[in-house]
Amino acid sequence: MNKGLLTLLALTAILFAVAACSAAPTPTPTQAPLPTATPKPTNTLPPTAALQPTEPPKPTATAVPPTAAPQATATTAQPTAAPATVPPTAIPPTSVPPGLYVTGIRLDPSQPAHAQNISFLVSFLNTANTDQNQKWVVYIYRADNPTKINTQTAATQSTFPPGATDIQAQPPVKFGVTGNVCDYYTAEVNWLDINNKATPFTQPDGQKLTKGFAVCQ
Numbered sequence: 001m002n003k004g005l006l007t008l009l010a011l012t013a014i015l016f017a018v019a020a021c022s023a024a025p026t027p028t029p030t031q032a033p034l035p036t037a038t039p040k041p042t043n044t045l046p047p048t049a050a051l052q053p054t055e056p057p058k059p060t061a062t063a064v065p066p067t068a069a070p071q072a073t074a075t076t077a078q079p080t081a082a083p084a085t086v087p088p089t090a091i092p093p094t095s096v097p098p099g100l101y102v103t104g105i106r107l108d109p110s111q112p113a114h115a116q117n118i119s120f121l122v123s124f125l126n127t128a129n130t131d132q133n134q135k136w137v138v139y140i141y142r143a144d145n146p147t148k149i150n151t152q153t154a155a156t157q158s159t160f161p162p163g164a165t166d167i168q169a170q171p172p173v174k175f176g177v178t179g180n181v182c183d184y185y186t187a188e189v190n191w192l193d194i195n196n197k198a199t200p201f202t203q204p205d206g207q208k209l210t211k212g213f214a215v216c217q
Helices: 003-023
Strands: 100-108 117-126 132-142 145-152 156-160 163-168 182-192 198-200 210-216
Touching: 100 132, 100 182, 100 210, 117 132, 156 163
Parallel strands: none
Antiparallel strands: 100 117, 117 163, 132 145, 132 156, 132 182, 182 198, 182 210
C-alpha cells in the first residue's frame, strides 16, 4: 500500500470522527442550586433584666417623747408583828396506873379441832418502871357454863419487864370429842396471889379480857 492510500484512509477516519462528534448532543451543564436565603430572625423581646431585690422601706423614725417614770410612792412598811410563840402542848400524864395488864389472847392453831393440842399466847403490858414477877394461869370455861372451869393451863411464874411481853402458856390443852360438831369455849387469864387466889387480869382500860373460840370436828 502506498502512502497516498494510507493518507486517504487516515483522512476518512478523521472525517467520520468529526461527524460523530457533531451528531452527539452537547450536555447542558447542570446549574448548582442557589443557596436558600436564611430567614431573618423575628424581632424578639430583649432579655428581661434580672429583677433587682426590692429594698424594704426604711422605717420612718417617729419621735416618741420619753414617758416619765412614775414616781415611787413612799410607803412606810409597818413592822410585822412576830407570831406569838405557842408553848408546846403538855402531854397529859397517862391515866393507866402502874401495873401489869393483859392486852390479848391468841390461839395456835387459830381454828382448833377436837383431840388437837391448842396453845394460848398471852400479850402482857407492864406500865411500871420496874420488872414485875407474877404467877398466872389461863382458865377455860364452856360457853354454856361460864362459872365452872372446864380446863386450864399450868400456873406459871414469870418476870415481866416494862413494856409489852408475849408469853405462851404451858402446857397446851386438848379437848376431847363430845359428839358435837363444834363446842364453844371462853379463855380468861388470871393472876394468883401468894395464897393461889385467882383474880382475872384486866386491860389498861380496866375491862376484863376474855377470848371466845370454837373447837370443831
